[in-house]
Amino acid sequence: MKDAWEHDGDDETAVDEACARLGWPRQWLAVDGHEHTIIAGAVDARRVVWVERRFRGDPTWDEVEYTLWVAVDGALALAWTVETYNPYFGCEVGFLRLGADEVVVVYREKHRTIVASLGLAGGATMRALADRWRVVGDELLWESRVSRGLVERVRLPDLAWGLPLPGGLCDALLVAGTPLPCPGPHASSDPATMQSAIVRRLFGADPPAPLAGLVVGALAHRFWDAVPVCGARYESLTIGPGEWNQLGWLPFHWHHTLGPAEAEALVAALVELAARPPTEPDADLHGWRVELACRHVAERCTELAAVCRAGRLPEGVSCYFWVEWSQAGFAAGERGRFPADLWRVWESLRPHAERLRALTGR
Numbered sequence: 001m002k003d004a005w006e007h008d009g010d011d012e013t014a015v016d017e018a019c020a021r022l023g024w025p026r027q028w029l030a031v032d033g034h035e036h037t038i039i040a041g042a043v044d045a046r047r048v049v050w051v052e053r054r055f056r057g058d059p060t061w062d063e064v065e066y067t068l069w070v071a072v073d074g075a076l077a078l079a080w081t082v083e084t085y086n087p088y089f090g091c092e093v094g095f096l097r098l099g100a101d102e103v104v105v106v107y108r109e110k111h112r113t114i115v116a117s118l119g120l121a122g123g124a125t126m127r128a129l130a131d132r133w134r135v136v137g138d139e140l141l142w143e144s145r146v147s148r149g150l151v152e153r154v155r156l157p158d159l160a161w162g163l164p165l166p167g168g169l170c171d172a173l174l175v176a177g178t179p180l181p182c183p184g185p186h187a188s189s190d191p192a193t194m195q196s197a198i199v200r201r202l203f204g205a206d207p208p209a210p211l212a213g214l215v216v217g218a219l220a221h222r223f224w225d226a227v228p229v230c231g232a233r234y235e236s237l238t239i240g241p242g243e244w245n246q247l248g249w250l251p252f253h254w255h256h257t258l259g260p261a262e263a264e265a266l267v268a269a270l271v272e273l274a275a276r277p278p279t280e281p282d283a284d285l286h287g288w289r290v291e292l293a294c295r296h297v298a299e300r301c302t303e304l305a306a307v308c309r310a311g312r313l314p315e316g317v318s319c320y321f322w323v324e325w326s327q328a329g330f331a332a333g334e335r336g337r338f339p340a341d342l343w344r345v346w347e348s349l350r351p352h353a354e355r356l357r358a359l360t361g362r
Contacts, residue, residue: 011040014040014041014042014043014096015038015039015040015041015050017041017042017043018038018041018042018043018048018049018050019038019041021043021048022048022050022071024038026038032056033056034054034055034056034063035054035055035056036052036053036054036055037052037053037055038050038051038052038053039051039052039053039066039091039092039093040093040096040105041096042096042097042098043098044098046072046073047070047071047072047073047077047098048070048071049068049069049070049071049096049098049103050068050069051066051067051068051069051082051091051093051096051105051107052066052067052068052069053065053066053091054066054067062088064087064088065081065087066081066082066084066087066091067079067080067081067082068080068082068103068105068118070098070103070120072120077120078103078118078120078122080116080118080124082105082107082109083114083116083124083126083233083234084109084110084234085109085110085111085112085234086109086110087109089109089110090109090110091107091108091109092107092108093105093106093107094106094107094108094113094133095115095135097135097156097157099156099157101119101120101121102117102118102119102120102157103117103118103120104116104117104118104156104157105118106129106133106135106140108131112128112129112237113128113129113130113131113133113142114126114127114128114129114234114237115127115129115140115154115159117156117157117158117159123232124232124233125158125159125230125231125232126159126230126231126232126233126234126236126237127154127159127228127230127231127237128237128238128239129142129152130142130143130144130145130152135156136174136180138155138156138157138183139153139154139155139156139162139180139183139184140153140154140155140156140159141153141165141170143167144164144222145239146222146225146239146246147164147219147221147222147246147248147296148246148248148300149166149167149168149248149296149299149300149303150164150165150166150167150222150296151164151165151166151167151170152164152222153165153180153184154184155183155184155185158185159230160184160185161184161185161186161187161227161228162182162183162184162185162186163181163182163184163186163223163285163288163289163292164222164223164292164296165180165181165292166292166295166296166298166299167299168299169278169292169295169299181288181292182285182288182289182292186227186285186289187227188224188225188226188227189223189224189286189289190224191224191336191337191338192336193224194220194223194224194289194290194293195213195216195217195224195338195339197286197290198216198220198223198290198293198294198297199212199213199216199339201290201291201294202215202216202273202276202294202297208269209341210341210342210344210345211266211269211341212339212341213338213339213340213341213342213344214250214251214254214339214341214342214345215251215270215273215297215301216293216297216339217247217338217339217341217342218247218248218249218250218251218342219247219248219296219297219300219301220293220294220296220297221247221337221338223289223290223292223293223296225337245320245321245326245327245329245330246319246320246321247321247338247342248300249304249307249313249319249321249360250321250342250345250346250349251266251270251304251308252304252307252308252313253321253322253349253352253356253359253360254266254345254349255267255308256311256352256355256356256359257348257349257352257356263308266308267305267308267309270301270304270305270308271301271305273297273298273301274298274299274301274302274305275298276294276297276298278291278295278298279291279294312359313360318360319360321360322353322354322356322357322360323357327350327353330346
């Protein structure tokens with residue numbers, strides 16, 4: 001994913017077109033003393049949509065509001081106050097699209113990047129994203145904040161959840177201009193069924209314990225996790241469990257506590273998994289889900305083997321997993337979300353939590 005907030009001239013052109021249709025300048029001072037600024041816009045044959053910042057400040061208080069407006073044939077059809085933690089901290093629009101009966105907007109505020117689909121007849125559907133995202137056709141893609149190296153996606157305009165994609169595969173398909181597999185929507189999958197299917201595809205009929213359950217649970221859980229629900233208000237937005245206690249480094253943590261021979265055997269197993277060639281999935285959704293999960297495991301094992309050998313996480317990367325509040329949240333989680341062997345490894349590592357926390361920068 002590229003940095004979607006590195007804007008180009010197209011954004012300025014879209015604002016100019018909206019202003020021209022409205023017959024307004026980009027910025028003006030109203031008679032009530034509020035400064036109005038159009039920060040984003042889009043037009044079609046009959047409609048114009050724009051996001052407007054309304055501001056008035058004095059030495060003790062700044063009044064700020066962001067509103068998305070839609071006009072059809074010159075008549076106001078929608079006014080939506082842009083949902084933010086606090087408009088004082090600003091709002092930036094990265095994408096604005098008029099659909100048949102809705103407007104889709106992607107914006108960034110103090111804490112989050114958000115996509116909202118707004119019905120012209122009323123009603124908002126919203127999801128929280130990550131700061132690195134892009135729109136490809138009718139899909140919105142972003143770098144997962146729950147599973148390193150994974151690309152999450154939703155369908156536009158309804159924000160239906162799509163099957164996640166391994167980052168390396170997604171990049172290769174986008175560069176080649178190849179359609180992305182399995183566009184949404186996709187519902188949640190039974191965890192036990194998915195876990196056993198992925199383990200079997202990666203390790204065969206006799207998987208090594210606890211390695212198989214640990215690796216599959218730590219790296220592939222997003223392929224069976226419950227689909228994050230959409231929200232109608234800012235306060236209800238969630239990206240699902242694991243935003244702040246990601247499990248992806250757990251094999252590295254385990255490696256740090258093993259003896260020399262066991263540690264080297266773990267690295268060898270990770271290298272072998274990383275070399276796994278992609279295979280053709282069964283044509284149904286379950287087959288795609290299993291194969292994409294296996295490809296994601298292979299991609300992640302390349303980096304995991306490297307950090308185990310280096311004895312440290314990549315430069316600039318930290319991990320919150322072993323801090324107390326993260327451990328409390330993880331311990332209270334649903335046991336069926338991960339294979340039993342992952343829980344066993346976690347229990348064996350808990351006495352080393354303080355040392356592991358120092359190792360990961362937290």
